Amino acid sequence: MAACGIASQLLGEILPRVSRSFSLSIRILPPSVRQPVGVAYLFCRAADTIADTALLPPDRRLAHLEQYRAAFAEPGPLTLASLSQQLTGPQQNPAERELLARLPDCCALFEECPVEDQQCIRTLVLTLTQGMQIDLRAFPREQEGRVGALETRADLDRYTYLVAGCVGEFWTKVAMAHLPTLRHWDVAEMAARGVQFGKGLQMTNILRDLAQDLRSGRCYLPRVELARLGVQPEE
Numbered sequence: 001m002a003a004c005g006i007a008s009q010l011l012g013e014i015l016p017r018v019s020r021s022f023s024l025s026i027r028i029l030p031p032s033v034r035q036p037v038g039v040a041y042l043f044c045r046a047a048d049t050i051a052d053t054a055l056l057p058p059d060r061r062l063a064h065l066e067q068y069r070a071a072f073a074e075p076g077p078l079t080l081a082s083l084s085q086q087l088t089g090p091q092q093n094p095a096e097r098e099l100l101a102r103l104p105d106c107c108a109l110f111e112e113c114p115v116e117d118q119q120c121i122r123t124l125v126l127t128l129t130q131g132m133q134i135d136l137r138a139f140p141r142e143q144e145g146r147v148g149a150l151e152t153r154a155d156l157d158r159y160t161y162l163v164a165g166c167v168g169e170f171w172t173k174v175a176m177a178h179l180p181t182l183r184h185w186d187v188a189e190m191a192a193r194g195v196q197f198g199k200g201l202q203m204t205n206i207l208r209d210l211a212q213d214l215r216s217g218r219c220y221l222p223r224v225e226l227a228r229l230g231v232q233p234e235e
Contacts, residue, residue: 006105011038014102017095018045032178035109036117040170042099042106043072043125049096050087051132058136065136069129072122078107116177124170131162140217149219149226149233156222161195164202168194 015038016023026038050064067083084103110118139148150156172194176182206213206220213220219233226233 006109007035010042010102010105010109011035014095014099015042018042018049018099030179033175036113036121036174036178037171039106039109039113040121040124040174043110043121044128044167046099046103046106047125047129047132049093049100051129051136053087054142055092058141062133062136065129065132069126072125078110078118080104080107114177117174120170120173120177124166127162127166131159134159134162135218142216144217147214147217147219147233149221149223152222152224156220157199159220160199160202160206164198164205165195166198168196168198170194 011026011034015026019041022041026034026041029037047065047068050068051061053061056064064083064087068080071078071080071083080103084100087100088097110121113121138150140146150159169191172185172191173187176185176187176190210221214233219226221233223233
């Protein structure tokens with residue numbers, strides 16, 4: 001399949017099926033930014049699918065996630081074909097299964113990106129998946145009937161950086177690399193603002209989804225902070 005055809009399918013057809021609002025945002029991005037940001041989203045969405053496949057026990061999900069991370073950590077061409085075949089079987093959601101099946105095509109699109117974009121994407125995936133590892137290690141399995149919680153405010157701050165703050169950092173660096181009108185920005189200052197913005201969005205998600213997460217055994221509000229108020233996560 002021609003490269004433009006792969007890009008059209010992945011970013012124009014598959015991405016809207018596995019995202020809620022992001023596909024609306026990517027349509028209005030400048031063309032030079034659209035491909036690296038879209039490819040990065042698909043890789044992160046695939047990792048999220050691996051971490052959330054409830055049919056597999058957490059240790060299996062962690063093992064697959066480690067394989068996924070190892071591919072991005074290795075220098076040279078990005079290869080996910082073998083892992084893609086392993087992952088499509090347990091996945092029942094049709095859109096997510098197709099995304100996992102098309103990971104080799106995502107890799108082909110990744111290889112078209114400039115080296116600087118590739119490095120930004122690798123860093124993003126390796127950072128974001130650390131947050132997914134926390135979810136799988138710190139909390140009980142879904143429907144287990146008990147609640148796990150992050151311990152301290154520092155744990156919460158680190159978690160929000162890993163799952164969202166790093167995305168603001170990524171967007172800032174990619175946008176500055178491709179858009180001449182932004183090149184006067186101070187990269188360190190604007191990346192720090194991007195981190196804070198991402199953390200704020202994640203805190204909004206945590207508060208919005210609090211009841212649902214508790215039913216799944218996850219409390220992102222720190223146990224130490226709750227204890228000061230005389231409240232236990234189980235309550």
